[in-house]
Amino acid sequence: MLKQKPTLLCIALLAALFARGQQVTLKGAFKNTPDPVIDANIPVDGKQFTGAIVRMSIDPATGAFQQTIDIKKPGFVTLTNNWKQIKLFATPGQTYTINADSSQYSVTGDQQAGQDLIKTFDFQDDTRRTAAGLEHISSAQERVNTVKAAADKKKATVESLFRDGKINEAFKQALFSAIDINYMSILSDSFFFTFREREQQPAAVAQFRKDYLPVWKKIYDDAAPFTQLLHAPGYYWMLNRYQAYLEIADSGKLIYRPGIYEIQKIDLFRTKLKGEMLEYTWANSIISGINTNLYEKEWIDNFRDFRQQFPYSQLTPYLDKKVQKIVAYHAADKHPNKDVRYLAGYDKLNNFKALTSALKGKVTYIDLWATWCSPCRAELQYSLELHDVLHQMGIQTVYVSLDNDRDDKAWKQMAQRLPLKGINLRPNKALHQDINKTVPKFNGIPRYIILDKNGEVAVWDAKRPSDKLELIKQLQQYL
Numbered sequence: 001m002l003k004q005k006p007t008l009l010c011i012a013l014l015a016a017l018f019a020r021g022q023q024v025t026l027k028g029a030f031k032n033t034p035d036p037v038i039d040a041n042i043p044v045d046g047k048q049f050t051g052a053i054v055r056m057s058i059d060p061a062t063g064a065f066q067q068t069i070d071i072k073k074p075g076f077v078t079l080t081n082n083w084k085q086i087k088l089f090a091t092p093g094q095t096y097t098i099n100a101d102s103s104q105y106s107v108t109g110d111q112q113a114g115q116d117l118i119k120t121f122d123f124q125d126d127t128r129r130t131a132a133g134l135e136h137i138s139s140a141q142e143r144v145n146t147v148k149a150a151a152d153k154k155k156a157t158v159e160s161l162f163r164d165g166k167i168n169e170a171f172k173q174a175l176f177s178a179i180d181i182n183y184m185s186i187l188s189d190s191f192f193f194t195f196r197e198r199e200q201q202p203a204a205v206a207q208f209r210k211d212y213l214p215v216w217k218k219i220y221d222d223a224a225p226f227t228q229l230l231h232a233p234g235y236y237w238m239l240n241r242y243q244a245y246l247e248i249a250d251s252g253k254l255i256y257r258p259g260i261y262e263i264q265k266i267d268l269f270r271t272k273l274k275g276e277m278l279e280y281t282w283a284n285s286i287i288s289g290i291n292t293n294l295y296e297k298e299w300i301d302n303f304r305d306f307r308q309q310f311p312y313s314q315l316t317p318y319l320d321k322k323v324q325k326i327v328a329y330h331a332a333d334k335h336p337n338k339d340v341r342y343l344a345g346y347d348k349l350n351n352f353k354a355l356t357s358a359l360k361g362k363v364t365y366i367d368l369w370a371t372w373c374s375p376c377r378a379e380l381q382y383s384l385e386l387h388d389v390l391h392q393m394g395i396q397t398v399y400v401s402l403d404n405d406r407d408d409k410a411w412k413q414m415a416q417r418l419p420l421k422g423i424n425l426r427p428n429k430a431l432h433q434d435i436n437k438t439v440p441k442f443n444g445i446p447r448y449i450i451l452d453k454n455g456e457v458a459v460w461d462a463k464r465p466s467d468k469l470e471l472i473k474q475l476q477q478y479l
Contacts, residue, residue, distance in 0.1 A: 024090045026077070027066035028098035030058050034470035035082040038065060043075025043090075044314050046170075047230040047280055051287040051318040060469065074170040076178075076233050087118055087233060089171050113166035114175070117157065121178065131189035140215040143190055151183040178232035184219055185234060188241030191216045195248060205252055216245050226277050236284040243268060260298055262289030282306055283315040290322045293377035295329040295417065332417040339421035343398070346425035352438040355400075355431065359423075360455035362396045363478045365462070368435070368447040370402045371410045376446040380418060382465035386472075387421050395475055397422035402432060402445060452478045 030038065038056040043049070056067045058081075071077075071092050079086040079098060088096055088107045096109035107115045134143045155176060162172040191212050198204035220242060229235040243265055247255050257264055262285045269281050286306065290299055303323045307316060349355050359366075367383065369376035383397070390397055399420045403411045408426065415424045427435060436442060439449070440460050450459040458478050463471035 022070060022072045022092050023068050024071045024077070024092060025066065025068045025095040026056065026079075026090075026098065027064075027095065028100070029063040030065065030081050031063040031099075031101040033058065033063065033082045033100075033102070034467050036060055036469060037081070039080045040067075040069065041078040041080070042069055042071055043073065043077065043231075044318075046073035046075040047276070048076065048233055048235060049280060049287075049315055049318070050236065050284050051315065051322065074174070075231060076174060078233060088115055089118065089174060091168075091170070111167045111171055113161050113164075114171045117161065117175070121154070121175075121182075130186050131193065134186070134190045135194070140191065140212045144187060144215060144219070147183055147186050151179050154179045173228070174231050177229050178234070180223060181229055181232050181234045181238050184223060185238045185241065187219055188216065188238065188245065192241055192244050195244075195254075199253060209248070209252060213245075213249060217249065220245065226273070227275070230276060230280050236281065236288075239269070239281060240265075246272065260289060260296055262286070263298060263302055266302065279310050279313055279315065282310075283313070283319055286319055287322065290326065292374060293381065295326050297326065297330060299323060299326055329417045332419065333413070336416060337419040337421065340416050340419045341423055343423050343425040347428050349425075350428065350430040351434040352431070355425075355427075356451055356455040356457065358455075359396070359398060359451055361453060362394060363453055363458075363475060364396050364398055364451040364455075365390065365475060366398045366400055366449040366451065367465075368400050368402060368439075368445050368449070370445060371407055371414050372403070373445050379446050379465050380420070382468070383420070384418060386465055386468070389472065390475070391421075393472075393475065394479065399424045400435075401426040402435075450475065450478060 026040065036058045038058060040054045040056055041048075041050060042052050042054055044052050054067070054069050056065050058065045071090055074089065074091045077088050077090045079088075081100070084100075086098060086100060086105050086107065088098070088109070089111065090096060091110050094110040096107060096115075098108075099106050105119075107118075109115060134146065137143045137146065158167070158172055158175045158179070161167045162169070167175075194212065195205070195208055198208050223229065226235070226239075229238070244254060246268065247253070266282050266285045269278060269285075273281055283306065286299060286303060289296070300323060303319055306313070306319065310316070343349075343358060345358075349358065367379075369380065371377075387397065399415065399422060401411045401415070401424070403426060411426055414420075439447065446464065448462040448464060449457060450462045452458045459474065463474050465471060
């Protein structure tokens with residue numbers, strides 16, 4: 001028995017070392033940010049999946065943060081704070097220090113030369129601006145040559161770092177994949193917008209299919225089966241243009257169908273992609289679709305199909321959390337939330353002054369929104385997080401839906417299902433028109449207004465819920 005104890009101790013130590021070898025520590029400081037949270041998009045098995053998010057809290061006084069995250073294989077990590085993104089390449093067992101303010105950032109850690117190089121790369125998901133610079137080049141092949149020359153130059157820099165021992169093979173291949181995706185995305189955007197300029201002219205479309213389509217096809221053929229591209233940021237967005245290419249190649253036009261766009265994309269890719277490429281693309285499409293915050297029930301069945309096709313997927317736990325929110329959203333009808341209240345007699349209020357008078361007594365944060373407004377729905381997710389904080393501060397939140405009469409049911413359903421705790425109302429036609437006239441420079445929603453305790457407008461264009469700390473500071477001025 002005594003002989004077994006050292007053995008057990010060794011096993012425990014080895015297990016601890018193994019676990020530590022599958023973790024990455026991120027630390028540093030984000031200064032001068034209104035957002036107290038950093039979202040870290042981490043790799044899953046070294047591959048990019050937008051649903052793998054770890055939230056890290058920032059010390060509000062110092063901006064400091066530190067968190068150890070489970071990462072089993074090397075891969076790109078994207079940190080997002082206040083809409084700004086920082087990318088780094090993380091290797092298990094390593095620690096990385098990230099310091100950032102509103103205008104610049106630094107990453108310090110393993111394979112430093114590679115981390116520095118990442119800062120010089122254009123990893124933007126939207127490459128349209130770069131593609132627009134190719135419009136003056138009429139030849140498809142010349143566009144390819146121009147973009148490929150720039151890509152080859154980047155690859156030569158990466159290869160030089162690898163030869164000098166400054167980055168390892170995994171880092172090199174990940175950077176190569178990122179360069180390839182950027183190359184494919186720029187050209188695909190370029191060809192896509194050239195087609196859009198011509199799509200209403202049959203003769204021009206025929207010429208496009210003759211001149212551009214074979215070159216566009218070769219870009220994807222050379223990269224097939226795409227699997228290596230899963231390791232780099234932007235691969236999923238590159239596939240959006242692949243979908244356009246497939247439609248133009250098959251039918252000579254872009255196809256606009258009623259229904260859920262991301263599910264249509266999944267249906268198409270299920271006929272074109274296989275294995276891990278389909279698994280990750282399907283999962284990323286589910287995340288993208290659910291993130292529109294429309295809570296479509298169809299995602300429940302689509303997720304069931306995903307699990308049947310990929311029963312052992314590492315992505316399932318991330319997807320399940322998202323889908324369960326949809327399940328809960330629709331189940332809310334059975335259990336109405338008493339904190340979702342409606343302003344008494346709101347349908348009789350005919351002007352903005354009458355509305356503000358009805359809200360006297362507390363500092364009021366008004367949210368002008370609508371169920372059809374995607375940016376509004378995105379901001380509502382932050383409103384849900386802030387509700388308890390504002391309530392404890394003594395601030396009443398008023399959600400003013402600018403939906404039309406035909407959407408009355410959809411408005412009440414969304415208010416109840418989210419739930420929008422606080423005061424809710426949907427203006428009648430007269431109040432709706434008066435809001436349009438009264439609110440200065442009112443050219444779209446969402447829009448936020450602060451009333452003081454007397455019901456007078458203190459701020460016509462207040463901070464958004466996503467501004468978090470800045471919004472709280474702004475509201476505190478009127479308490």
